[in-house]
Amino acid sequence: MSDAQKKFYLTTPIYYVNARPHIGHAYTTIAADVIARRQRTLLGESNVWFLTGTDEHGQKVQRSAHAAGITPQQFTDEVSAQFRALWQRMGITYDDYIRTTEPRHVRGVQKLFSELYSRGHIYLDTYTGQYSVGEEMFVDGPPGTIGPDGKPTETVTEENFYFRLSAFQGQLINLIESGEFCVEPEARRNEVLSFLRGNVNQATDSDAPGPDPQTWVGASQKSAENTIAYSAKGTSYLPGALKDLSISRSSFDWGIPVPEPAASTSQKKHVIYVWLDALANYMTALGYGSENPDDIARLQKFWPADLHLVGKEIIRFHCVYWPAFLLAAGLPLPKKVQAHGWLLFEESKMSKSRGNIVRTETILDAFGSLKPKPVDWPGAPLSDEYWKHEQDLFASDVLRYFLLREISFGQDGSFSFDALVQRYNSDLANGYGNLVSRALSMIEKNLEGTHPELHLPATPTLAEAAQKLWNSASTLISSIADDFTGIRLTRVLTSISAFITEVDGFFSLSTPWKLAKSDAPQAREDLRAVLAVTAESIRIITALLYPILPYSTAKVWAQLGLGDIEAAAKNGGLNHLTWGGLKPGTKLGPLGPIFPRADKGLIQIMTNAEQNPIAPAPSKLVDEKTTHTAPPPSESTHPGAAPRTSSLPHDNPGTQVGASSAPVPELAKPPAPHQEAPASGIFATAAAATDPSQENASITIDDFVKIDLRVAKVLVAERIPKADKLLRLEVDLGYEKRQILSGIAQWYTPEDLIGRRIIIVANLAPRKMRGLESHGMLLAASHGKDGKPILATFAETDEIELGSRLS
Numbered sequence: 009m010s011d012a013q014k015k016f017y018l019t020t021p022i023y024y025v026n027a028r029p030h031i032g033h034a035y036t037t038i039a040a041d042v043i044a045r046r047q048r049t050l051l052g053e054s055n056v057w058f059l060t061g062t063d064e065h066g067q068k069v070q071r072s073a074h075a076a077g078i079t080p081q082q083f084t085d086e087v088s089a090q091f092r093a094l095w096q097r098m099g100i101t102y103d104d105y106i107r108t109t110e111p112r113h114v115r116g117v118q119k120l121f122s123e124l125y126s127r128g129h130i131y132l133d134t135y136t137g138q139y140s141v142g143e144e145m146f147v148d149g150p151p152g153t154i155g156p157d158g159k160p161t162e163t164v165t166e167e168n169f170y171f172r173l174s175a176f177q178g179q180l181i182n183l184i185e186s187g188e189f190c191v192e193p194e195a196r197r198n199e200v201l202s203f204l205r206g207n208v209n210q211a212t213d214s215d216a217p218g219p220d221p222q223t224w225v226g227a228s229q230k231s232a233e234n235t236i237a238y239s240a241k242g243t244s245y246l247p248g249a250l251k252d253l254s255i256s257r258s259s260f261d262w263g264i265p266v267p268e269p270a271a272s273t274s275q276k277k278h279v280i281y282v283w284l285d286a287l288a289n290y291m292t293a294l295g296y297g298s299e300n301p302d303d304i305a306r307l308q309k310f311w312p313a314d315l316h317l318v319g320k321e322i323i324r325f326h327c328v329y330w331p332a333f334l335l336a337a338g339l340p341l342p343k344k345v346q347a348h349g350w351l352l353f354e355e356s357k358m359s360k361s362r363g364n365i366v367r368t369e370t371i372l373d374a375f376g377s378l379k380p381k382p383v384d385w386p387g388a389p390l391s392d393e394y395w396k397h398e399q400d401l402f403a404s405d406v407l408r409y410f411l412l413r414e415i416s417f418g419q420d421g422s423f424s425f426d427a428l429v430q431r432y433n434s435d436l437a438n439g440y441g442n443l444v445s446r447a448l449s450m451i452e453k454n455l456e457g458t459h460p461e462l463h464l465p466a467t468p469t470l471a472e473a474a475q476k477l478w479n480s481a482s483t484l485i486s487s488i489a490d491d492f493t494g495i496r497l498t499r500v501l502t503s504i505s506a507f508i509t510e511v512d513g514f515f516s517l518s519t520p521w522k523l524a525k526s527d528a529p530q531a532r533e534d535l536r537a538v539l540a541v542t543a544e545s546i547r548i549i550t551a552l553l554y555p556i557l558p559y560s561t562a563k564v565w566a567q568l569g570l571g572d573i574e575a576a577a578k579n580g581g582l583n584h585l586t587w588g589g590l591k592p593g594t595k596l597g598p599l600g601p602i603f604p605r606a607d608k609g610l611i612q613i614m615t616n617a618e619q620n621p622i623a624p625a626p627s628k629l630v631d632e633k634t635t636h637t638a639p640p641p642s643e644s645t646h647p648g649a650a651p652r653t654s655s656l657p658h659d660n661p662g663t664q665v666g667a668s669s670a671p672v673p674e675l676a677k678p679p680a681p682h683q684e685a686p687a688s689g690i691f692a693t694a695a696a697a698t699d700p701s702q703e704n705a706s707i708t709i710d711d712f713v714k715i716d717l718r719v720a721k722v723l724v725a726e727r728i729p730k731a732d733k734l735l736r737l738e739v740d741l742g743y744e745k746r747q748i749l750s751g752i753a754q755w756y757t758p759e760d761l762i763g764r765r766i767i768i769v770a771n772l773a774p775r776k777m778r779g780l781e782s783h784g785m786l787l788a789a790s791h792g793k794d795g796k797p798i799l800a801t802f803a804e805t806d807e808i809e810l811g812s813r814l815s
């Protein structure tokens with residue numbers, strides 16, 4: 009099948025409307041948006057369908073509405089609108105937004121129920137059990153059992169419709185074991201298989217703080233016969249361990265009514281269990297249950313889903329119940345369910361019930377402020393609304409980058425404002441942004457803003473380094489393709505980040521600012537070559553980063569002189585990347601800062617905003633009117649679709665934002681370029697000190713440039729209580745300040761250190777010691793038998809700017 013004929017349908021969970029959106033919800037939606045954008049660059053716009061929405065039925069919603077003194081419909085209208093307004097602010101490019109209270113969904117769910125009923129998979133029975141209202145599920149245990157939401161369960165006796173889930177045990181095990189129905193990551197697949205096999209005690213992820221698998225309704229109890237069966241792959245399971253599932257409720261009415269003929273078999277009025285209702289959204293949104301030919305065609309084109317992206321706590325609903333419903337209805341199964349971990353805040357899952365949520369709006373507002381509206385803009389005047397949206401999209405990029413880079417996709421990870429600011433400064437302002445600004449401003453100044461022809465420098469060492477960069481770029485392009493396919497989103501970013509460091513190292517090594525001062529023909533030639541190689545590397549980095557940073561890469565693309573990145577994404581211009589795609593003679597666009605540096609004050613601003621949240625405006629619904637007060641979406645493929653482009657149509661905003669003539673926010677001051685050769689052997693001495701066996705091992709320049717060595721000044725040094733060996737330092741890198749912990753307290757007093765200019769490894773992953781984070785490492789030589797560290801420092805008389813890079 010050619011790329012053009014393939015399709016990709018991906019979904020997020022539909023979010024409960026009982027809580028306002030927070031960054032936990034944004035996390036899944038961001039990941040889905042990244043995948044959708046990447047898929048569109050590969051398959052084209054029309055072959056990708058990205059669905060999100062809200063889950064609006066159930067007792068929990070009914071009770072919340074009651075507490076708020078409004079009807080459930082009013083309540084859901086309001087919260088659902090908040091979700092949509094947030095996705096709009098963030099430039100999320102969903103193709104459709106489904107609400108479970110919409111008629112198209114209600115109709116589809118009733119059709120699915122009827123299908124299951126007519127095929128004999130549903131029967132009526134009575135059940136008394138413990139019900140967790142918070143999680144909308146029955147749990148095993150005596151009255152008063154603590155449910156998965158941490159609250160006591162309620163005893164519920166109900167005549168219910170049951171789904172014959174038990175009949176699908178063996179089939180589901182086979183489908184998952186064979187990979188035909190793919191569950192990722194492996195820990196989650198094992199968890200689901202354990203549950204299905206009746207082997208719950210082997211659930212692999214014992215560290216997961218989520219619902220205890222043993223409390224799941226239908227959790228394993230040995231079957232009466234205690235017989236063992238075997239799957240097609242030969243693994244054993246206990247038949248009967250998977251119990252039938254109650255799929256209706258009659259104790260409340262905020263849900264989709266059970267349809268006829270099933271309904272009249274009971275004395276009571278039943279609504280369909282909220283999870284059967286909710287899961288069906290993935291098909292009803294495409295058109296399941298509709299007679300309309302367009303809906304039928306869409307359903308045929310896109311079902312089955314290629315990817316359901318979910319948080320790990322709802323894996324069972326997606327990997328046991330949902331496939332069983334589909335098998336019973338004779339419908340194809342989704343190809344893959346991918347679970348990610350949780351965002352933790354202060355060590356526990358961020359959730360409304362724990363009261364430890366962080367609102368996305370706080371981050372959008374704070375980072376948006378780094379791009380104040382220019383007072384005087386050449387050309388058309390800018391509306392406040394237009395600029396606000398620019399700010400939102402910029403800030404949304406920051407959050408996208410942070411969440412995917414900082415939290416290993418699939419694992420749990422902590423969120424903190426400190427880490428957000430730190431990561432932004434180190435990777436975006438000082439890393440990518442600084443590289444772009446240094447390289448492009450040299451092209452502007454020295455080559456009249458025109459890209460030179462791509463060729464290797466004449467100087468052999470530079471030619472070798474450039475060739476290596478070229479090789480690395482090719483390796484990067486293919487590894488990123490694999491990582492996107494495997495949804496290893498954090499790896500995508502760590503690989504790009506390593507390449508940025510490599511390019512930065514190449515740039516520093518080549519000292520183009522020195523070459524520019526020389527009139528010698530070889531120096532001129534080298535200068536052109538170095539700038540061409542760097543610009544080409546930036547082009548590749550930018551194309552690869554596009555799905556993650558759609559707004560900022562659009563700005564860089566325009567500065568490179570390549571025009572509109574969204575257009576390139578649409579017409580295959582970001583696909584099949586190869587080294588050498590930047591045409592010589594291309595003129596740069598207007599330059600300007602992409603990632604203004606954030607100072608630490610932003611941390612306090614965000615902390616304060618979370619402590620004193622401004623109450624939401626009452627009933628600010630996103631109806632046609634509200635969505636259109638923001639600048640209009642450029643294009644959409646469906647009435648429910650979000651704006652497709654990340655930037656808004658406005659006289660080529662991509663190039664205007666960076667216009668050098670416009671008063672733009674304070675230009676990020678790059679760390680001083682390399683100024684002088686470091687004292688030779690500093691690094692080698694430090695490395696040898698820790699591992700003498702490495703003394704003679706050689707490393708390549710590629711290895712070396714990955715290490716970001718910088719000059720820093722010690723501002724604060726202090727002992728850490730109860731830690732004899734550790735000192736806590738605050739160092740100034742010129743472009744930022746950071747905390748470093750160092751085990752030198754036996755040899756240096758704090759007074760010895762304050763004011764000294766030292767060398768640090770600036771791109772070391774943060775490490776926690778004694779509850780404090782260390783962001784870097786000091787370089788020291790090891791002296792004598794006891795290995796006394798002697799710090800590598802600069803003399804008072806050395807003229808060296810803080811933040812200078814050593815190479």
Ligand code: MSP
Nearest residue numbers: 021022023024032033036063286287319350351358
């Ligand atoms: N309504 C159900 C899903 C039905 S899908 C057919 C539901 N809704 S929810 O509002 O609770 O959202 C759950 C999803 O939101 C999680 O699966 C996850 O994708 C996301 N997250 C909510 N809180 C989160 C964190 N703290 N961390 C990471 N993701 C989080 O369950």
